[in-house]
Amino acid sequence: MTALLVLVLVAPLSGSEFLNPETRALQDDPFENPGYLWVDRGAALWSETGCARCHALSDVVASGFPRYDETSAALIDLSGRVNRCRSLDAAPAWDHDDEPLLALTAFLLNRERGAAIEPVADSRAEQFREAGEAFFRQRRGQLDLACAHCHDALAGMRLRGERISQGHTNGFPTYRLLWGTLASTHRMFRWCNEAVRSEPFPVGSPEYVNLEYYLRHRGRGLRIETPAIRR
Amino acid sequence: MRARVNLPRTARAGEVVTVKTLVAHPMETGYARDVQGTVIPRHIITDFTCTYAGREVFRAAFRPAVAANPFLEFHLRATVSGPVAFRWRTDRGEETTLERTLEVT
Numbered sequence: 001m002t003a004l005l006v007l008v009l010v011a012p013l014s015g016s017e018f019l020n021p022e023t024r025a026l027q028d029d030p031f032e033n034p035g036y037l038w039v040d041r042g043a044a045l046w047s048e049t050g051c052a053r054c055h056a057l058s059d060v061v062a063s064g065f066p067r068y069d070e071t072s073a074a075l076i077d078l079s080g081r082v083n084r085c086r087s088l089d090a091a092p093a094w095d096h097d098d099e100p101l102l103a104l105t106a107f108l109l110n111r112e113r114g115a116a117i118e119p120v121a122d123s124r125a126e127q128f129r130e131a132g133e134a135f136f137r138q139r140r141g142q143l144d145l146a147c148a149h150c151h152d153a154l155a156g157m158r159l160r161g162e163r164i165s166q167g168h169t170n171g172f173p174t175y176r177l178l179w180g181t182l183a184s185t186h187r188m189f190r191w192c193n194e195a196v197r198s199e200p201f202p203v204g205s206p207e208y209v210n211l212e213y214y215l216r217h218r219g220r221g222l223r224i225e226t227p228a229i230r231r
Numbered sequence: 232m233r234a235r236v237n238l239p240r241t242a243r244a245g246e247v248v249t250v251k252t253l254v255a256h257p258m259e260t261g262y263a264r265d266v267q268g269t270v271i272p273r274h275i276i277t278d279f280t281c282t283y284a285g286r287e288v289f290r291a292a293f294r295p296a297v298a299a300n301p302f303l304e305f306h307l308r309a310t311v312s313g314p315v316a317f318r319w320r321t322d323r324g325e326e327t328t329l330e331r332t333l334e335v336t
Contacts, residue, residue, distance in 0.1 A: 031237045034300040037255040041233060180257065180299030 012219045015165040015230060023177070027229040035106060035175040035227020038182045042107025045100055051085065062108035063117060063224050066213040068125040075128045075209045078105050079184065096184040096203040106173045106182060109226035116223060117170055119216045132214025135207055141198025162231055168219035169212060171228025178231060185212050232256055232327040236317055241334045242309035250281065252303045254319050254327065260295040276301060277322050283333070284313030309335045
């Protein structure tokens, strides 16, 4: 326990370090991990929806999202990028937690499982990273807590029955046992915001994309674990 | 329903092999309510069967308390080469089947 607390202070730790051994085993078994149901479906969708018409799978770096996007002069996340392609096909946009979008993003990120998170360097994205960090440190809700209070200062401690993780995004989309389904980072942000009794932002909102971008910097070097299992 | 099964392709005669199955299903209990307060109707897998070379070797009955995306692990003794067929059925009559071949050497 002491050793873990010391580690917390020096290096980013994946959420899987805070899991109990049974959950960890579930995540590490490529068959028992239910997240692979989505990965399999995503692989089929990649060809069915025609992604392969324009994109070579080997060129896709899904873990580099969110990144700066010249068209909108703002950040774009992986889900937003998929939806842009859909708009070119005049197909309706998917919500972040629609099954096909979860499946596609899980498939793409799973291909990079084991790779270290390395945000795409871009000076134009700097202001968004700062906005994301400000969000992370801003107190909110009736409980008057910022993300940083738990996930920086108290990571490794217990909150009711569980260990508080550092709140990294390297395992997303993540299979959440509580929900019995795969979930996006934005759904998790909403859940966290609600847990401190604050009004959550909509999925895909610039606030959450900025936060996600900041978290990629904060968790730089962590290995991609998609699809991770979280309680 | 999307399903995954895992069993070896080949086995020695008499060997006990491990079979793992996973199926995507929400397993709605019928007790939960949505944000409007409306009851979400019950929708669960009710039974699962596994046949090996035409003979039923494993059967499971599911109840509402079973978690979403049910996972099962069981064993069977390899005797003859033949198809191993899996079938999941829901309370609405939907059915998903999968088949693998086990070769006994």
